[in-house]
Amino acid sequence: MSGPATGAPRGETAPARARPSVLATHAVLACLGGFFFLGSFSYPWTTVEDGTVGPGALPRVAGLALLLIGLAMLRREARTGTVLEGDGHVEEETERTDAEHRTVRRKLAVVSAALVATAVLIPFLGMLPTLAALTLFLTISVERLRWPVALTASLGVLVVCYLLFGVLLRVPLPLGVFDPALWGAV
Incomplete structure (x- = not known):
């Protein structure tokens, strides 16, 4: 064979x-x-x-x-x-069923749509909350993790990104609706 x-x-x-x-x-x-x-x-x-x-x-x-x-x-x-x-x-695997192939394609479509939605939401919600929401969504809907684990991962992404980009590298991140200048003008 x-x-x-x-x-x-x-x-x-x-x-x-x-x-x-x-x-x-x-x-x-x-x-x-x-x-x-x-x-x-x-x-x-x-x-x-x-x-x-x-x-x-x-x-x-x-x-x-x-x-x-x-x-x-x-x-x-x-x-x-x-x-x-x-x-x-990537090789064709004969061991996978059609249902497994559909599941893989569904996950790919969900992740792709989530990334596009993330790019759209960053200017409105800011970088850090949007990345945390993306992590929460993907860990629950794609990875099927339990809520406590998904929330912990999401919070971890938020904290690590803030410490890495905001504190250590001092990169100005988009703040969206959380921008103090926006609320100072109101």
Whole structure:
């Protein structure tokens, strides 16, 4: 009997070959990194007032890292390819039932819709409450965790994001309706 999508007998490793879908994925990652890297030059590397790290540092470093990693992965895939079995390649599994496939597709649709809703809600509710709500929604509806566990995870995301971005990195986060300037004008 042949292994899935390889033609190699079960137990044998299929020969490595470059896959167009993997090449395209790595190229998109490299381009995305390049866009962030180039876009970061519209922001200063340091702040003028005190010489600390400015708003251009994070997108410049992250964009350059993504660009270089994407190019390295693209080069590796083009030169040596990857083994089809066991490298994370999605293969058709005959053991799954149609109901399991429907469940996976439903979860993917729910997560995609939740991410779009999160992007829409951030300007209104602010970053931290929206991320906490997203975590709560996904842990309950997709992961089917109990309420106490889901609430703990949601609160954990809220606290970690606040400490990381608000306190440690001092990144100004969108506050939405919780912005004191909004309520001061009312």
